[in-house]
Amino acid sequence: MFSSASNWLPQAPFESLHLDWLKTADIEVAILRLDQIDPLISGNKWFKLTEHLKAADQCGAKGIISLGGAHSNHLHALGAAGKRFGFATVGLLRGHAQQTPTVDDLQAFGMQLHWLGYGGYRARHEAGFWEPWLAQYPDLLAVPEGGGGLPGAQGCVQLKALACRQLDALGWSGYDGWWLACGTGTTLAGLVLAEAGEHPVYGALAVPGDHGVAQQVAKIVEEAGVNHSSYELFDASRGGFAKVDPPLLEFIARTEQASGIALEPLYTGKALLALRQQVEAGKFAPGTRLIFIHTGGLQGLRGFNPQA
Incomplete structure (x- = not known):
């Protein structure tokens, strides 16, 4: 039973994200749609x-x-x-x-x-x-x-191959880094293991800094014995886990209308808004190509009542 489950290899759509603020900055972002891998077993x-x-x-x-x-x-x-x-x-x-x-x-x-x-x-x-x-x-x-933990991160290593085998379809010869939301840091750690320093991984923290994400990532990387790693964490929590505010909700609504991609406010919405803030602050040079991971979580929206 477990062997048939662990050998299941879902596929995720990989598509360009066309948004005005990316075009203005001459930044290309492709989104790996883990929200689309399965109706029930979704996301990262x-x-x-x-x-x-x-x-x-x-x-x-x-x-x-x-x-x-x-x-x-x-x-x-x-x-x-x-x-x-x-x-x-x-x-x-x-x-x-x-x-x-x-x-x-x-x-x-x-x-x-x-x-x-x-x-x-x-x-x-x-x-x-x-x-x-x-x-x-x-x-x-x-x-x-x-x-979480090292086994959870090791399972996320395959995300790199899942994206890279679809680069040609986007007309990309390569990419310059990853951007994703972090709740425990496990998925980010998996990408850090996969990259082994080749490309940087940027994590948008959906939880405050005192939740120990940085320590968890460092522990996993050390336990895995990776000698070369490149990652950076940004605070995207907007005051706390599950904390939302009108600017975030407005950003999500505009982005969903422009892209046709459903977001949720606890992880992917916060991560994409944090990316916009860093792009507009000049963090990335024109021509940069980033892979954004949609980590799923849409099922949780059914019971979500935003207290903005």
């Missing part, structure tokens, strides 16, 4: 899961237990994969029991849910957190929140 979440699924197969596990919130894109992708490929899934959720469109889906996928409260969820990084859960579910493999 699948790539972060693949190496964890291989580990589960190797250790003889019968399923996966992981963590997330009531709108979690990670748990949604995990639950959908479990239902499709036939392995058990358990979700440990932040807060108290509530029904959201995501939770409804998780239940329909057959995921067993446990609500930890807020204090119980904060304890997820403490030593011994997993012991009672693995005693209750001894046949499951524990996967970090968001599918």
